[in-house]
Amino acid sequence: MADQEQIHHPVEHQVEVDRPHLLPIYTNAFDRVFISIVLLVAIHLLWMRFLEAYLPLEIATIISLVVGYIIIRRG
Amino acid sequence: MRKTRTGWLLLAPSMIILFVVGIVPFIYVLYVGFFDWNLFSASREMNFTGVDNYRQLVFDPLFLDALWVTIRFTFFAVVSQLIIGFFLAQMLLRDFPGKSFFRTIHTIPLMIAPIAIGAIWRLLTIPGFGPVPFLLDRWFDFDFNIGTNASQAFLAIVIMDIWHWTPFVTLTMLAGLSALPVEPREAALVDGANGWQVFRYITLPQMQPVVLTVLFIRIMDGLRTVDEINMLTNGGGPGTSTRTVGIHIFRVVFPQTDYGYGSAMSLLTLYLTIVACWFLFVSLTQVRRR
Amino acid sequence: MKKLSLLVVVIAVVLSGLSIVSAQDMGIDSAWWETAGAPYAGTVLHGVSESTPPSNYVKDVLAPMFEEMTGIRVDLETTSWDQMYDKAIKDMEAGSGIYDFVYIEQDIIYGYLANDYLVNQTQALAAAPELAAPEFSFDNFTTFIDYFKNADGDVFGIPMEAFVKIYLYRTDLFENPDIQAAFEAEYGYPLAPATTHEQYRQIAEFFTAYGEANDMELWGTTVQAASGHPSSFYEFFESIAPTFGVYNWGINMENWKATVANGGSMNSDTAKEALAWWLGNLPFAPPEATSSTWDEVAASFAAGRAAQGIVYGENAAWIATDPERSVVVGNVGVALPPLSEGVLAQAEADEGYIGYYDGGAFGLPVSSLNQEAALLWMQFVGLPQVQAEWAAAASRIVMEPTYSDPLVVAVDEATNGYFSLMKDEGYLFAGAPPFPFHPQVREVIAPFIYQAIGGEITAAEALDLAAAAADAELVNLGYGS
Amino acid sequence: MNINTRKVLGYAFTYAVWIIVTIVTILPVYWMFVISARSRVELFNAPNLIISSFYTQNYTNIIYDRTFQSYMLNSVIVSTGNAVLVTVLALLATYALSRYDLVGKDNIFFTTLTQRMAPPAAFLLPLFLLYTQVFAFGEGRGRWDLYDTQIGLILLYCVFNLPFAIWLLKGIIDGIPYELDEAAYVDGATTSMVIRRIILPLAAPGLAVTLILSWVFAWNEYLLAATLTNFEARTITTGLAEFVTVTGTNWGEMAAVATLTLIPSLIVVAFAQRYLVAGLTFGAVKN
Known part of the structure; x- marks a missing residue:
């Protein structure tokens, strides 16, 4: 019954906040690893498509690793 | 919550099967994706080439075209299915004589093998023998030829998919609609809301999880449609206008035996599907969590 | 037209009587085949081919006939064109030994040879004289067999179908005097x-x-x-x-x-x-x-x-x-x-x-586990005695003498000389x-x-x-x- | 406009919509049936939607063909086996995901779903190797492997059916009040008793849908079956592809097979219509 109540009165952007998160959604460790991998792949693909002609791919790897680290630690 | 060990035990058989027939091949494909491997190249060996396959893929016009065809196909088909399915489900909500008959007939397309559906639609639309071009020509003097006209061929595969999958959407929507509590709707009607307002501000928000679920399932399956399109347009013609990414991978892996490149292509497609579905999944769980 | 209806009758009789035609009727020395096949009786040979009339003839007629004589069963899987390639290639590449003979379309043979997928049949038969049927010879085939040889002239596939892609026209239209006249009036030369x-x-x-x-x-x-x-x-x-x-x-x-x-x-x-x-x-x-x-x-x-x-x-x-x-x-x-x-x-x-010049042959994969029995089967498919009916049923010809067989001559007449054209002009x-x-x-x-x-x-x-x-x-x- | 006219108009509209939908739905199926009733020569005439004569040979050729009998039997065995296996496994798995506090439940669930998303063509090679080389026992002629076996297909179809089934059942089992289990456990019931006595009956509509849809998906699958079987375990959908040949597609017999293939599915659906609607909620809406 409680669920029903909530469906009738949707509340926008309610995030369970205990400390500041980067991501707009609630995540666990696995989610964050998953998001990092997704971003890693995306950054590499986009890099290869648009930037590799000017800058080597290693930079993309470094950027993705940094982004991944931040997400996993602070997501 | 109960002892977790029993839980894992109950989960184990499913996970083992999925691991063996799902994850293990995935790992193999992942591995092969980093190699240049074609059985009929001058050097038949697997040569490690790192991310070269992917580097090539992001510039490959055939692949990108196929991807674009797939996305357009899925978009048009799924949106139409959602609209038509929602509408038909509404029509089934009320009782009327013969309802279950109509509903049963409506389910038939779901039961036909995709490869047979492709064959049926080919028989319907093949110029010269099929009734669709014949009647269009006779009644409207309209020239319908899916062998020559790319946009007509594209339209044909979208309509075929709508025909095939709308019943699934209708039934799911119907199940969702029937399960909705009626009080809010009644209350709103009492308060003087009109039909459209009830739909827009009450039914639609209530149905949001169902819509997301259907969207998820249809996008997931729509992106990997191969059999019926391959059969209908004979491998994705005219040109490459109906060559979905599934058909393209099929052509790269089967006749071209380009296993390395095909694996990379497959993984990239899988990646895009997972990302698209993940967003839907997250919005679904967030909706539920609230 | 009379000849034609006769032909239809002949073909109908041939097709309906296929199951009762025995090896002896065809003049095959069944005693030799029984002896040669005895050690392998009970073996099951698996093959894959495209679903075409010649393959279906093999499946429905030749395989049962062969089994009756030798006790070796032959299962032929007939499937679609892409599937046939994919399955044969996967099997031969992985060496899984699923197939004992595979259909080789003439255009893929060079790929198979480059990958060493196939058994050298010339050498295999020379190495095992007890398996070499006296009635069989590579020399019986038309020059089409040359497409299945390597540089040394060794054979890797037994031709089982061969066709030319030709120009067909409607005689009723081309020979209609009114049409001929209209055509000549318009273009200034006779219609042909x-x-x-x-x-x-x-x-x-x-x-x-x-x-x-x-x-x-x-x-x-x-x-x-x-x-x-x-x-x-x-x-x-x-x-x-x-x-x-x-x-x-x-x-x-x-x-x-x-x-x-x-x-x-x-x-x-x-x-x-x-x-x-x-x-x-x-x-x-x-x-x-x-x-x-x-x-x-x-x-x-x-x-x-x-x-x-x-x-x-x-x-x-x-x-x-x-x-x-x-x-x-x-x-x-x-x-x-x-x-x-x-x-x-x-x-x-x-x-x-x-x-x-289109066609195909049966090849023997290196990965086959029943190579001896498969060699016998391949030779059987390549016997001169089985060719004529097969040709009449599926319009394929791989041996010179087949052209003069009465059954084939009848088909040739009905097609206004398709087989003659193939025989005389095939070299082009x-x-x-x-x-x-x-x-x-x-x-x-x-x-x-x-x-x-x-x-x-x-x-x-x-x-x-x-x-x-x-x-x-x-x-x-x-x-x- | 008074209430009555409105009602009549409403009905008229409903019927109009459904008659159109029915015609659109039926027409292609009807055309398939028309084709299956025609000989090859008749097909060449200008399309005619009326069946004037019935060319039974398309059907008799198939029904009396031993190969097709065995294809049909294989299809029945494989799809039934797969549907039952999937339903049982999904019930257990879903119960676990619903009732136990397993680490990363949502992740497990989503990971499972991703199994259904892979474009199959590239995965055929590893599957082929898995079935012929890894799950192969014995040597030489006595060798046994998963390739070309019914059990091989049954297991394989789990890849796309199991995720779907788990999702379907998840919502339904989540909807069964936890207090019911709890009460049973207090009375000394074991997990297996709870699943059989409480969950099974309450989730029946969901289980029925799972069974039906898994069955239909398995019955209709083509590519995997075509690649991973050759003689013993070939299913009826792979038979459809055999009619496309260089010397002409035998549309009549192909349509006859398609018609025959449709019949079992139709029977299944006709019997289970109401479950389909009751069970297809995916737990998206709870009441």
């Missing part, structure tokens, strides 16, 4: 099977107009132009381009290059002219042409929807004789395809060819070029042909793009530099 591309086009134009004027479902020519299927690639590169004098897909066999700039001829002016001519036939073809693969072309012709066409020869017999499937029974003529000037001379001098045709990378390059080139059919790009653009793509793919595959 075309010998030049210009004539072919004019005939196509004429009959399309004729069909329209008389409100008939009739067009001038068939075109195998399925706009997303490799069959259109094949029609152009194997049947049309050679008649203009562009051979081997325009790939230079010396350095594996296709572009004119690199010494190939795929985008040469002649090739562009050929493609433009072929595409130019589309307006005079029935509307299904752009959806037609090999089988639909035959179906269109059999439905009486085209006055002429270039059709795979395995269809000639049923189109001309089978009233269950064809409405033009008895009205089918055969001729050589129209040619550019000088092409015939080149073909006669063996410097070129005028069309596709050629199999696929010896590319070990056949499907790989085809798949890269084909999309441009599809686009040209759809009218998205012109013939010249298509071939320029195709040649460049072929060059790149060949380098990618490691051929040329």
Whole structure:
């Protein structure tokens, strides 16, 4: 019954906040690893498509690793 | 919550099967994706080439075209299915004589093998023998030829998919609609809301999880449609206008035996599907969590 | 017509009586086969083939006959064209030993040989004289067997079907005096099977107009132009381009290059002219042409929807004789395809060819676990005694004497000489070029042909793009530099 | 407009919509049936939607063909086996995901779903190797492997059916009040008793849908079956592809097979219509 109540009165952007998160959604460790991998792949693909002609791919790897680290630690 | 060990035990058989027939091949494909491997190249060996396959893929016009065809196909088909399915489900909500008959007939397309559906639609639309071009020509003097006209061929595969999958959407929507509590709707009607307002501000928000679920399932399956399109347009013609990414991978892996490149292509497609579905999944769980 | 109905009866009798024809009736020395097969009795041989009439004959007639004599069971899986390749290649590559014999289409043999998938049958038979049937000899076959030999002349496949892709025309239309008169009045020369591309086009134009004027479902020519299927690639590169004098897909066999700039001829002016001519036939073809693969072309012709066409020869017999499937029974003529000037001379001098000599053989994979039994089976399929009925049932001929068998002669007469043409002029045709990378390059080139059919790009653009793509793919595959 | 006219108009509209939908739905199926009733020569005539004569040979050729009998039998065995296996496994798995506090439940669930997303063509090679080389026992002629076996297909179809089934059941089992289990456990019931006595009956509509849809998906699958079987375990959908040949597609027999293939599915659906609607909620809406 409680669920029903909530469906009738949707509340926008309610995030369970205990400390500041980067991501707009609630995540666990696995989610964050998953998001990092997704971003890693995306950054590499986009890099290869648009930037590799000017800058080597290693930079993309470094950027993705940094982004991944931040997400996993602070997501 | 109960002892977790029993839980894992109950989960184990499913996970083992999925691991063996799902994850293990995935790992193999992942591995092969980093190699240049074609059985009929001058050097038949697997040569490690790192991310070269992917580097090539992001510039490959055939692949990108196929991807674009797939996305357009899925978009048009799924949106139409959602609209038509929602509408038909509404029509089934009320009782009327013969309802279950109509509903049963409506389910038939779901039961036909995709490869047979492709064959049926080919028989319907093949110029010269099929009734669709014949009647269009006779009644409207309209020239319908899916062998020559790319946009007509594209339209044909979208309509075929709508025909095939709308019943699934209708039934799911119907199940969702029937399960909705009626009080809010009644209350709103009492308060003087009109039909459209009830739909827009009450039914639609209530149905949001169902819509997301259907969207998820249809996008997931729509992106990997191969059999019926391959059969209908004979491998994705005219040109490459109906060559979905599934058909393209099929052509790269089967006749071209380009296993390395095909694996990379497959993984990239899988990646895009997972990302698209993940967003839907997250919005679904967030909706539920609230 | 009398002869024709007689033929239909003969074929019907042959087909219905197939199961009762025994090896002895055919004059096979069954005692030898029983002895030779005894050690392997109970073995089950597995094979894979495309679902074609010759393969179905093997499955329904030859396999039971062989099993009755030797006790070796033969299971032949007949499946679709792409599946057949994929399954055979996967099995042979992985060495899983699923198949004991596989169908080798003439165009894939070079790839299989390069990968050492197949057993050298000449050597295998020489090494095991007790398996060599006295009635069998590689010398019985027509020259088509040469396509299944390696550089040393050893055989790797037993030919089981062979056809030429020829020019079919409707005799009832071409020999109708009114039509002849109208045609001559319009074009100034008598109506006859075309010998030049210009004539072919004019005939196509004429009959399309004729069909329209008389409100008939009739067009001038068939075109195998399925706009997303490799069959259109094949029609152009194997049947049309050679008649203009562009051979081997325009790939230079010396350095594996296709572009004119690199010494190939795929985008040469002649090739562009050929493609433009072929595409130019589309307006005079029935509307299904752009959806037609090999089988639909035959179906269109059999439905009486085209006055002429270039059709795979395995269809000639049923189109001309089978009233269950064809409405033009008895009205089918055969001729050589129209040619550019000088092409015939080149073909006669063996410097070129005028069309596709198509066919396939059974090969024995190295990975087979039952090689001895499979060798026996292969020889059985290659016995001269089994050829004639097989030819009558499936219009394929792989041995010279088969041509003179009464059954075959009857079919030949009904088709107005398809088999005679194949016998006498077959040498002008050629199999696929010896590319070990056949499907790989085809798949890269084909999309441009599809686009040209759809009218998205012109013939010249298509071939320029195709040649460049072929060059790149060949380098990618490691051929040329 | 009074209430009555409105009602009549409403009905008229409903019927109009459904009659159109029915015609659109039926027409292609009807055309398939028409084709299956025609001989090859008849097909060449201008399309005619009326069946004037019935060419039974298309059907008799198939029904009396031993190969097709065995294809049909294989299809029945494989799809039934797979549907039952999937339903049982999914019930257990879903119960675990619903009732136990397993680490990363949502992740497990989503990971499972991703199994259904892979474009199958590239995965055929590893599957082929897995079935012929890894799950192969014995040597030489006495060798046994998963390739070309019914059990091989049954297991394989789990890849796309199991995720779907788990999702379907998840919502339904989540909807069964936890207090019911709890009460049973207090009375000393074991997990297996709870699943059989409480969950099974309450989730029946969901289980029925799972069973039906898994069955239909398995019955209709083509590519995997075509690649991973050759003689013993070939299914009826792979038989459809055999009609496309160089010398003409035998549309009549192909349509006859397609018609015959449709019949079992139709029977299944006709019996289970109401479950389909009751069970297809995916737990998206709870009441």
